[in-house]
Amino acid sequence: MTKIAVVGTGVIGNGWIARMLAQGYDVVATDPAEGAEERMRRAVDHAWPHVEALGLAEGASKDRLTFEADLSEAVKDADFIQENVPEIEELKQTVLKNIDQHAKPDALIGSSTSGIMPSELQANLDHPERVVVAHPFHPVYILPLVEVVPGKQTTKEFVQKAKDFYEGINMSVLIVRHEIEGHIADRLLEAIWRESLHIVNEGIATTEEVDKAFTHGAGLRYAQYGPFLTFHLAGGEGGMRHMLKQFGPALKKPWTKLEAPELTDELYEKVVSGCEEQSSGMTMSELDQNRNEFLIKLYDLVQEYWPQETTKTNV
Amino acid sequence: MTKIAVVGTGVIGNGWIARMLAQGYDVVATDPAEGAEERMRRAVDHAWPHVEALGLAEGASKDRLTFEADLSEAVKDADFIQENVPEIEELKQTVLKNIDQHAKPDALIGSSTSGIMPSELQANLDHPERVVVAHPFHPVYILPLVEVVPGKQTTKEFVQKAKDFYEGINMSVLIVRHEIEGHIADRLLEAIWRESLHIVNEGIATTEEVDKAFTHGAGLRYAQYGPFLTFHLAGGEGGMRHMLKQFGPALKKPWTKLEAPELTDELYEKVVSGCEEQSSGMTMSELDQNRNEFLIKLYDLVQEYWPQETTKTNV
Incomplete structure (x- = not known):
């Protein structure tokens, strides 16, 4: 069973969490903001009747969500990590560096950035080949589209992994051929x-x-x-x-x-x-x-x- | 009962015809192109099951559509005239001049232009005060929006008349406050x-x-x-x-x-x-x-x- 970590629990991060829980995954979430866990649980409660209406996977439960204040702890066992911190390039680069250092080397990392190019995000990582942009649309737990954008250093293997993963959580994957600010x-x-x-x-x-x-x-x-x-x-x-x-x-x-x-x-x-x-x-x-x-x-x-x-x- | 004339029977003109017939009006259509009448009747036949699905007004019938090759004949008794000739400013001005001369002076004239400003269209008419842009969306017999744009010489009375008329054929009227190329x-x-x-x-x-x-x-x-x-x-x-x-x-x-x-x-x-x-x-x-x-x-x-x-x- 794939273990998922979600880094950053704003509107988009919480949308991912609701979708992933609904698809029957265990999710560990992390966010340094005060009150983040409470807001996250409220957002998931709010989304739940809607994901129920769309149909839950077998075994799906809100109880399979845990919050872990320490990022390194949150990502260390994950097979898949979705990053959703605020849209500031330097901040995203720092957080991704942190994820890269504490995650398993073959864990897939998707960034929800709405505009930054993946090559910029993966530039200074030890394992850049497993980073893609995976840009969803609000509300993430309902809208099917995710734009998957490989960077210069992303390998085909990880693009395929990303495609399989997002299709597995009922999304419609659009692979973007060439990176550009704002994707498509x-x-x-x-x-x-x-x-x-x-x-x-x-x-x-x-x-x-x-x-x-x-x-x-x-x-x-x-x-x-x-x-x-x-x-x-x-x-x-x-x-x-x-x-x-x-x-x-x-x-x-x-x-x-x-x-x-x-x-x-x-x-x-x-x-x-x-x-x-x-x-x-x-x-x-x-x-x-x-x-x-x-x-x-x-x-x-x-x-x-x-x-x-x-x-x-x-x- | 209001009499309607439709000038120009392309995709948009025919869309108007289907909507107006479905709302129970008599419609006279005119178009100088060869085969226009046949294409128009085919387009109305094609639209009919859809306007039926939306619901016909009492007495609505395709039989209440007549084609009149001569523009002056087509518009002379009309209370309301919708112009839909190709999007070429000089052509529209010429046709509107022709309509203006043969229509009753208080007949309302709506132009389906997608981009030209109404002040340009009414500039050389004898009765410019009754001209508005009334821009619909394809397919006209289904989509509710019509942008109504008054020109510099259009009177409030005719804007109100236009609003009442288009609402009367089940449309959602958006009055545009200031004319601009392409409306909104x-x-x-x-x-x-x-x-x-x-x-x-x-x-x-x-x-x-x-x-x-x-x-x-x-x-x-x-x-x-x-x-x-x-x-x-x-x-x-x-x-x-x-x-x-x-x-x-x-x-x-x-x-x-x-x-x-x-x-x-x-x-x-x-x-x-x-x-x-x-x-x-x-x-x-x-x-x-x-x-x-x-x-x-x-x-x-x-x-x-x-x-x-x-x-x-x-x-």
Whole structure:
């Protein structure tokens, strides 16, 4: 049985703990902050009805969680260690150095960093080959995605181990091909976030209006199809091939504060063939049908869960 | 009974037609393209089972759709006209001029433009006061959002008329306070789109991987809470107030190709108070509970509808 240690028990660390306990693991957690154990146990209690609703593994129990104030003690017998300390590069490097020195040399180490590149994190370790970024999404005990990013010194063997481990706790693993600040998802989220701040800053809309502009339109679509398949579908029968011809010129327009890449022939081909490949096995009409059935059920579901509108319009 | 004319029967025009017919209106459509009528009727047939699933208004029927090749004939008796010709400013201006001359002077005109400002569209009309942008989302017959943007010459009376009309066809109306290219939603979508293109262009990920990075994590959250409430919740008990302190510095980091606005005290206050106001009536814990219940049901639903994965990982 794999033994797990979780280092750092903030929102993300506690989310991992709930997921791992629910999957039937023993978890040892450590965090130097005062009151950390109590907050952690409260967070796990809070998450528990939700992981129960998702389905517990056999033998899963909150009683299989222990707190150990001393990091070296917490990690020494672990086969797998998830690091979740605050997003400060020097702090993460120090803590990882500490983990590296006290853990078994073949224990896998995953860092939850949302933006730092794994090569930076593993640079000064004795056993850098077993470090990956493993970036989850809040709430970790519900959302399936984890971005696994190997650094320059990570070996294929440990990437495979990481993939197997995270899939084993019911996650959807996305191996990131090349490390970059913010990995993949946070680059998209940061673009939305920055543009949203510009819109509020310029008085175009309130935060609530920006949110509504998302949740009542495109946000509904994004639970199912991402930015590429969404546009592939908006192109009608011609798909992305038609879409890029029609909306390519908009990349030159001042529609966001973000500079667009040049739509070269090479990029055009990458995007078109990518969309065609990822929708292979389904015709445009089947994709369309699939989306409509989903959206109707989602729309029915989400209406109960949207927050109440508070903003008065200016009409 | 309000008479509706729809000018331009592409993907968006046909989406409007299906929605309006389903809500029990008579619709006259016009489009100069060869074969337009046949394509329109096929599109309405395709949409019909979905609008039926959403629920038809009394008397709603596909038989209440007529096609009229001559624009002046199509609009002359209409109380409400929706324009959906291709996204070329000069073309839209010409068509709107034509509509303006042949429609009743008090007929409301909505333009589906995704990016052009209404003041540009109404500039040379005899009755500019009745023109608004009314920007919907594909598929128009399912997604509820419509961004209504008044131009400089639009009167409050016509904004109110537009709001009443679109709410009457079961839409969620977002009045945009100040016109800007791309209105609100398309600025966010364009930011995601441009960043996605950068990621594919730089070989960080395939289109499928970018899509997965969205749909299996943040995309699930966005059906319910937009960018602001999502971050408000990620801040734990401290909400956005804590979040901005912790992640404000990330605005300086190279996490996207998009330049961020300066996080001034004024912007800080706008964002924090906006989030607090829009979640008023619910504690952080209630918001959190609400999100978890929704996500679990959504996750259960969406798994049936996600496209099959085709990309081989490089491990």
